[in-house]
Amino acid sequence: MNKKVYLVNLPKYEADTVPLGPAIMQSVALACGFEPHFTDLNLEVDEAKHNSKQAYDVWISGLKNSSHGTMKNYIQICNKTIRDILKVDPEHVGVSFFSTHSHSYGGVFLRRLRKLGYFGKVSIGGAGVGVASDEVLDSYLSAGLIDYYVRGDGEIAFEKILKQQLPYPGVNNSNNIAIQDMDGLPRPNFINFELERYPKMFDKQTLAIEGSRGCVRNCGFCDIKLLFLKYRYKSGQRLYYEIMFNVRHHDIYTFWFTDSLVNGNQKEFREMLRLLSDYNRQAPEDKRIKWTGQYIIRPARQYIEEDFDLLVNSGCYTLATGLESYSEKVRKHLGKNFSNDDIRWFFNKCQEYNISLFIMLIVGYPTETEEDFEEGLSFFDEFEHLADDNTITGLQLGETMSLFEGSSAWKQRSELGITYENLPNARRYQSWRNANSDLKQRVKRRLIAQKKAVQKGFGIRSSKDHMDMFKRWMHGL
Ligand code: B12
Numbered sequence: 498m499n500k501k502v503y504l505v506n507l508p509k510y511e512a513d514t515v516p517l518g519p520a521i522m523q524s525v526a527l528a529c530g531f532e533p534h535f536t537d538l539n540l541e542v543d544e545a546k547h548n549s550k551q552a553y554d555v556w557i558s559g560l561k562n563s564s565h566g567t568m569k570n571y572i573q574i575c576n577k578t579i580r581d582i583l584k585v586d587p588e589h590v591g592v593s594f595f596s597t598h599s600h601s602y603g604g605v606f607l608r609r610l611r612k613l614g615y616f617g618k619v620s621i622g623g624a625g626v627g628v629a630s631d632e633v634l635d636s637y638l639s640a641g642l643i644d645y646y647v648r649g650d651g652e653i654a655f656e657k658i659l660k661q662q663l664p665y666p667g668v669n670n671s672n673n674i675a676i677q678d679m680d681g682l683p684r685p686n687f688i689n690f691e692l693e694r695y696p697k698m699f700d701k702q703t704l705a706i707e708g709s710r711g712c713v714r715n716c717g718f719c720d721i722k723l724l725f726l727k728y729r730y731k732s733g734q735r736l737y738y739e740i741m742f743n744v745r746h747h748d749i750y751t752f753w754f755t756d757s758l759v760n761g762n763q764k765e766f767r768e769m770l771r772l773l774s775d776y777n778r779q780a781p782e783d784k785r786i787k788w789t790g791q792y793i794i795r796p797a798r799q800y801i802e803e804d805f806d807l808l809v810n811s812g813c814y815t816l817a818t819g820l821e822s823y824s825e826k827v828r829k830h831l832g833k834n835f836s837n838d839d840i841r842w843f844f845n846k847c848q849e850y851n852i853s854l855f856i857m858l859i860v861g862y863p864t865e866t867e868e869d870f871e872e873g874l875s876f877f878d879e880f881e882h883l884a885d886d887n888t889i890t891g892l893q894l895g896e897t898m899s900l901f902e903g904s905s906a907w908k909q910r911s912e913l914g915i916t917y918e919n920l921p922n923a924r925r926y927q928s929w930r931n932a933n934s935d936l937k938q939r940v941k942r943r944l945i946a947q948k949k950a951v952q953k954g955f956g957i958r959s960s961k962d963h964m965d966m967f968k969r970w971m972h973g974l
């Protein structure tokens with residue numbers, strides 16, 4: 498095997514766990530007879546941000562209107578990886594764009610790659626490519642920065658590229674198709690990953706694992722449908738075997754599910770939980786499985802009592818769940834059809850069974866009026882006791898409502914009366930306004946929500962990053 502593929506994972510997102518997309522692409526490369534190499538540029542930037550102000554600016558600014566020093570710092574980080582690429586001399590470089598935020602980092606990286614003398618083939622993929630406009634992707638192609646872009650699922654597309662069996666739907670076009678047979682997908686391969694560099698959970702090394710793609714819902718702010726087209730899932734059995742494979746090969750027992758929701762298919766989810774519970778029952782304490790993942794709250798009538806026993810016995814330690822708003826009116830409009838009573842019932846159950854919760858809220862959904870916002874703040878009063886006893890371990894208040902192209906709120910922008918402001922330090926999807934709010938008001942609401950949450954004892958995720966980002970935006974307001 499002397500043909501080589503070099504994979505790069507772009508900034509920026511919190512390097513909470515091992516990136517799964519590149520690990521899957523390594524598997525595909527190996528199956529096609531290529532030797533894979535890998536650098537996690539996101540991890541490099543994430544680690545560097547603690548060491549210098551300029552590296553921190555690389556992270557916070559998203560490279561938008563960033564100073565010369567900030568750009569220079571990012572270029573140095575890129576150059577180090579590019580020098581390694583030139584040393585390896587691969588036939589192919591594959592670059593993973595995690596989200597929309599990856600483009601500013603990706604554009605610089607791809608230009609440096611060519612400038613420093615890499616003239617082999619370049620492919621790009623990932624959710625950031627899936628949601629990008631044709632113009633952006635065509636501009637990479639016409640500038641000679643890339644040879645292929647892949648929209649949607651990467652497994653077959655990357656194989657076709659490496660084997661030069663093109664055309665294939667989704668490669669350099671928007672006709673991507675969703676892979677249905679999730680059980681037939683290759684397992685991610687973590688060779689070349691420095692697993693010990695990623696954050697640990699409970700002091701234990703953690704691996705990412707994927708049980709499904711897409712979602713059974715279509716929330717107003719979310720572009721998941723655009724990316725994944727339909728909801729698909731692995732069987733409970735297959736997922737259990739994949740977890741056990743990782744246990745045997747990596748001696749790792751803690752898992753982070755990358756699914757947008759782990760309980761999209763109740764039957765397969767319960768099956769996996771039963772298998773994991775059986776395993777945990779006979780395993781010694783230090784070899785029991787623990788896991789975390791994103792979970793949707795369902796109306797109370799859809800639960801059976803066994804659901805909570807299974808969550809506990811299978812090793813679930815935190816469920817991350819998006820309530821988005823504690824105003825029923827706002828939540829209904831954005832597409833989450835459970836009531837505040839359902840939330841109360843579910844939270845009480847989690848408290849009873851010692852399952853901890855991480856709650857995601859969005860400030861400034863387009864239908865959120867000042868009164869709705871005020872009403873939503875009652876969340877912090879009502880559930881203060883759950884912050885006290887650590888049933889709710891943290892909150893994500895986020896960057897305020899982003900209006901992503903392709904999301905259903907974006908499609909309804911004329912009904913929602915949305916126009917855009919021209920704000921130098923904020924992105925277009927952040928700079929929208931309508932009768933209910935503009936960016937300045939949303940940031941204000943976000944700060945009020947944070948203040949109240951902190952007063953009531955809730956922990957806020959990425960609070961400093963968000964505050965520094967808001968300061969940058971405000972300079973342009
Ligand atoms: C886990 C996760 C996170 C974690 C990441 C933790 C970690 N270190 O992994 C955290 C919580 C940090 C996170 C943050 C954010 N996230 Co997020 N996240 C996800 C989630 C749920 C899973 C990602 C994943 O690992 N998927 C599994 C892997 C296998 O899929 P994949 O990477 O897409 O790879 C496949 C293809 O894309 C392709 N592919 C990938 N790389 C490559 C490379 C090549 C060369 C090729 C050919 C193909 C290819 O092949 C793979 C297999 O098919 C996704 C939704 C989802 N279900 O995917 C959202 C998602 C990626 N996140 C998203 C967003 C927006 C964000 C945030 C920007 C949100 C925000 N506004 O703050 C932030 C990032 C900024 C920040 N502040 O950190 C969006 C991205 C789309 C967009 N509009 O940009 C997604 C799709 C969710 C959504 N639509 O709502 N996220």
Ligand code: SF4
Nearest residue numbers: 712714715716719757
């Ligand atoms: S926000 Fe969550 S539940 Fe809603 S569509 Fe997106 S992934 Fe699904």
